[in-house]
Structures are given as C-alpha cells and as structure tokens.
Amino acid sequence: MSTAPSPNASRDGDEEPRSARKRRGILEAARTLFLRNGYRGTSMDEIAGVAAVSKQTVYKHFADKKSLFSEIVTGTVNEAGDTVHDQVLKLQESGNLEADLRGLARRQLAMVMQPQVLRLRRLVIAEAERFPELGRTFYERGPGRTIAALATLFERLGTRGVLQLDDPHLAAEHFNWLVMSIPLNQAMLLGHDEPPSAPDLDRYADTGVQVFLAAYGRHSSALSPATPGGANE
C-alpha cells in the first residue's frame, strides 16, 4: 500500500480544486450579471446568489466588486486580444499582401465585434472616469496591444520595402481604425450587440485595407517618404 499522504497534502488536494471551482463559478456569475445589468446594477449579493456560494466566499476570492469587475475585464479582453495579437504576429505571407491583410482585418473585426466584447467595451467606457485604471487595462490589453503588434509587422514589411512608411505605429493606428471604426462606433452609440452581417463586416475590413494600402502600399503616392505635413514643407 502506498504511504498515506500527509494531512497537508490531503487538504491541498481536496481544497484547491474546490476553491478553484468556486472561483470560476463566481467569475462566471459576475460576468453574466455585469454584462446584463452593468457595473452599478450588479451587487455582490446577486453574484453570490447566482454562483450559489455565500457572500463570504465571494469576498474570500475577491476583495470587492471592483476587483471582480477588473478580473472580468482583463480576462475577456485578454482572450480576444491574445487571438488577434497572435494572428498579427504569425501572419503567414502568401505573396499577396492585400489578401493577407484582408484576412487579418476580417478576423480582427470578427473578434472585436463579438457581442460580449462590445458590451464589455461599453461598460468600461461607462466607468472610465471613475475607474480609469480599468479603461487603461482594456486599452492596453485590447486595441493598444493589437496596434503594437501591427506596428511590429508593418515595420518588418517596411524594412523589406513591401510597405512604404516612416512611422509604423501611426500606420498601425490607421490600419486598426480603418478596419474597425465604422461598425464599432455604430455599435457603441446605437446599443447594438448583434454585429452587422458577415458580408457587411467583410466589406468594412476589405475597403479599410484598400485605403490603407493606397496610402502605405509599395506604389502609394502620398505618405512616404514624405513625413506627415510634408506637402506644405
């Protein structure tokens, strides 16, 4: 027979999974409630109720409602942001830059326009003045990270002469917002959580890429090597 595990090991073995399970349950309940009722419309009591744990258990895992909300924001944005970030950095070049960038833009747009990501973005904007650090987290883990990855990609393509640019970060900002702004701003202001149809989203992605390449592509006329403002200098 095997040696009995020490009492400590036994306690760890039993409690860690249960504790982790409870934590996950609390996070799921909180996410559902925050996305449905907003930050101010959600209480720790309700979260405990939906998670079927005591309020003390909720507070054992999360110091306060704000910490819990922060965890939801970080988790959701990381999940969407990780995917986009990886897709940008691992872009397989097929030799057809426009097609490659279209594929990237379409995937990026589909990720950002997910109903739960839209709702979370709206919640973060709603609370941005009271909790600027949450907005900063959303920005840095979301659009900020995508833009940084795009800047790395564009700098590489610029070095090889595939793109013409002298400010990869600005080019990345332009790419990002050319692709996303039309449907994203409509969704934010009009309160739509269901994204536009896939063909509409693809059209925004494709035409955004076209404008980007007109400015920064190899045969572009306007943006390079002149610096911004160059036309009047």
Next chain:
Amino acid sequence: MSTAPSPNASRDGDEEPRSARKRRGILEAARTLFLRNGYRGTSMDEIAGVAAVSKQTVYKHFADKKSLFSEIVTGTVNEAGDTVHDQVLKLQESGNLEADLRGLARRQLAMVMQPQVLRLRRLVIAEAERFPELGRTFYERGPGRTIAALATLFERLGTRGVLQLDDPHLAAEHFNWLVMSIPLNQAMLLGHDEPPSAPDLDRYADTGVQVFLAAYGRHSSALSPATPGGANE
C-alpha cells in the same frame, strides 16, 4: 395713460419669460449634474436643488429624468454638430484640396474633442442599451450628420474629378474616422476629458487627410475606379 392690458395678456407677458428662464435654469443644472455624476447618479431632486426651483416645477417642464437627459443630449450634440455640418457644406475651396481638408479635419476634431462632448458621448454609450433612442439621436445628429455632409461634399468633388470615388458615403466614413479615431478611442477608454495637445490633434487630422487623399485623391492608385473587392475580381 395707456389702456391697461387685459388680465390674460398681462399673465402671458409676465409668465412666459419667467417660465422660459426656469426651463433654461433646469437645463443648465441638469447638464452640469449629468456630466458630473452620470445619468443614474443624478436625481430630479438634485436638479431641482441646483436650479433653485421646486421639484414640481421641474416636472412641469420635463415629464421625467429621461426626457430631461434627452434634451441635454440633443442640445449639446446639435450645437457641436451644427457647426461641423456647416463647415463641411460651406467649405471654401482654395484650390489646395489637401490644405482645405486639413482645415476641415482640424476644426472637426477640435469640436468633437471638447471635454463636455466627450463626457456626453461616454454617458450616451453607457446608456445605449437601456435608451437606444438616445444613442440614435446622438449618432444621427452627431457623426451621422457629419458623415452625410462629407458624403455630399465628396460626391461634388468626385463629379468634378477632384476626388476619385464611387461610394461617397463610404469615403466620408473613412475620412471621418481616419481623422477622429485615434484620439477619440483613447479618450473614451482612458477616461480623459482633457483632449491631447493642439499639435497632437493637428497631426492626427493632417495624417488622416493624407491617408484619405492617398486613397481617394486624383492621383490615388487603389480605390477607383475599381470597386471594393476589385483586386480579386
């Protein structure tokens, strides 16, 4: 001595201005409180208190908090939107299209990045799911109207061959968001109400115009006369 006015005329003459003055006072109080404390953080009691009128007087002028908020949104967005709309439609062409569009973009950006317009936009986004009609008002009187005016302008410039485009509305969307998205999205998520420095805003406006003209200008290479998606068709 003049004939004494009829009792009715006297009542109208005295009460109309007082009533209008009270209404304006209520609107000012409500605007201050909504922008400071948000929609849910503001009560009709507080509005009455700051406006120094009774709660009944507030309700005499506005059926409920939502109507009052709607009036604030409409008034603020109309004020900013009217200016931008007029500037777009009355654009004086100097013969230097890039300079003209830069001037337009800079003025448009300065209008949208006003602290009170940013805060209102954030409030409207926060309430967009509960009050989609408010979001629609903001969208239609704000960006929607600017984009429609830009589309009219660009269609005219397209007809004259100054721009090359086959979808003026899409071109207008691209112009609008190329100019505004970088600072606007940062402001929304990071909770900044103070806009970036004027040189930074000018740079966003100017480089946005450059990208736009690379795609849609007379010597543009990519967007016209090919239709979107043309590169693969």
